Amino acid sequence: MELGISMFADLPADPATGRQKDAGARLRELIEEIKLADETGLDVFGIGEHHRGDYAVSNPEIVLAAATTVTRNIKLGSAVTVLSSADPVRIYQNFAMVDLLSGGRAELMVGRGSFIESFPLFGYDLEDYNQLFEEKLDLLLRINSQEEVTWNGKLRAPLHQQKVLPRAQDNALDIWIAVGGTPESVVRAARLGLPLMIAIIGGYPKQFQPLVRLYKEEYLQSGHDPAAMRIGVHAHTFLAADDKTAANSYFPVYAAQMTKIGKERGWPPYSQAQFDMGRSAEGALFIGDASAVVDKILYLHELFGLTRFVAHMDVGGPAHKDLMKAIELFGTRVAPEVRKALQ
Template identity: 65%
Template sequence: MEIGISMFGDLAFNNATRSFQSPQERLQDMLEEIKLADEVGLDVFGIGEHHRPDFAVSAPEIILAAAASVTKNIKLTSSVTVLSSADPVRIYQNFSTVDLISGGRAEITVGRGSFIESFPLFGYDLNDYNGLFSEKLQLLKEINENDVITWKGKYRATLDRQEVLPRAVNNNLDIWVAVGGTPQSVVRAARLGLPLIIAIIGGMPSQFQPFFELYKTEYLEAGHDPAKMQLATHSHGLIGLDGKALNDTYFPSYAAQMDRVGRSRGWAPYTRSQFEGGQTRNGALFVGEPAAVVDKILYHQEMFGLTRFLMHTDVGAPAHKDLMKSIELLGTHVAPAVKKALAVK
């Protein structure tokens, strides 16, 4: 089982000045965090795409290219690339370039996007939300599998015997599909034979079990090799040696970010009871001491059949020192304990 981290590049908000942290400062800190994740033996680092004032990253592949130069072993993926408002040709070229720089460590994780700012920014109609993703995913898959492409669709100019270069180290890349829990998205990924990652960031994780079972059924019925099936989850988390102190420090910034997002979605203000309820075994948060996080990862692995777990670890912009400590503990305490327990099973 692979264990890693993902980030969005959340910017800390200063209540006194009513302003966000400098993106330059956040990106410099992030590169230190990625370097540490590699040094402590984590398997994967993912970075998301947003076009909002509270996030530092709009182009994941540029961050990953920088990360490739300061790491040696860790896999580098987007988390996610909003494929609906991007050009699949350019996406493949960018990530194949990262793959060449990193010596074959790049992946792509694509999604429809839970934020919609990229649609008007790049000139796409939000009414085409699902059609754009479905068509572009098919094109990206074909580009990944073929050097020369002839293709015609509804939303992009025709390709006639076009060679897409450069090619990745092994010619093609792992393309993961990220979903929020809609059956249609799960079925699409399964039928295409693409790895699935489900974001579980609220509610009771057990509610997502039917989606994993649906994927497994559709994947096998489509004739794909069961030995190549890959399943993952992505959940918010932060690790500290003192759980109470971590809660007291982290809750205000976590709640503030959830409320910033929630105001545009009609969510009620985020409460301390929600935060602490999410940390129980049946909750979605991986916030706490190492032993509790180990137990919860193993619980989810057994429940879903996971081959990968990503802890999304910078929600609300925790202090850099707290992120570094969390990454250190995930790599030196949590991941070894999880892998040891799974080896025994």
């Protein structure tokens, strides 16, 4: 099983002054964090796309390109690219360049996104939410499979014998589909034979078993090679030297961000009880010491037959030094134990 980290480059506000963290400083920290993840032997690092004041990254490809200069082995990808409000031609070109810079380590994870700010920003109608993703995914996959493209759709200008250059190192990029809990999205990924990444950020992971079964059934019924099937989980994660320190140090920043986002969506404030439930043996939060996180990853593997687990680490913007420690523990303590258990 591949083990990796993802981040959104959260920009927290100082609780004492109300002053928000500087975006440039957070981006520089992010490069150091990716470098450490590579040095500790982790398999993948993903960067999310947002167009809001509380996140520093609007274009993951720029951060990933910078990260190619300080890494050697780790795969570098988006987590996610909001394909519905992007242009598939530019997306392929940008990631192809990251792939060339990194010597073939770039990958692309596409989704519809859980925020909608990019739609009005780039001139798209939310009424076309589903159709935009379907059309653009079709075009992206066409570009990924052939250099010269002829394509027609309803929401983008057609292409006629257009060459899309440069090409990725091995011509085609590794493209994943990211989903929340929508069966239609799972079925789409399965029928296309694309690897699936499921974001599990609340409740109990066991609730997602029917979706994983659906994906596996549709994947096989569509005639795809079972040996090529890949399923990943993205979950909120944070580590410290001991379980109590991890929980106590992370709860204030985590709860503040979850409450902020929840307020925008009409949810009640995030509570200590929710946090404690999430940290329980069968909950969706991977927050604790290395041993606790190992046990929960192995539990997910039993539930789903995972091929990848991605620890999303910077919700709420914990301090850089604490993130570096969490990455170190994940790479040097968690990853070796998980790999050993699955040999």
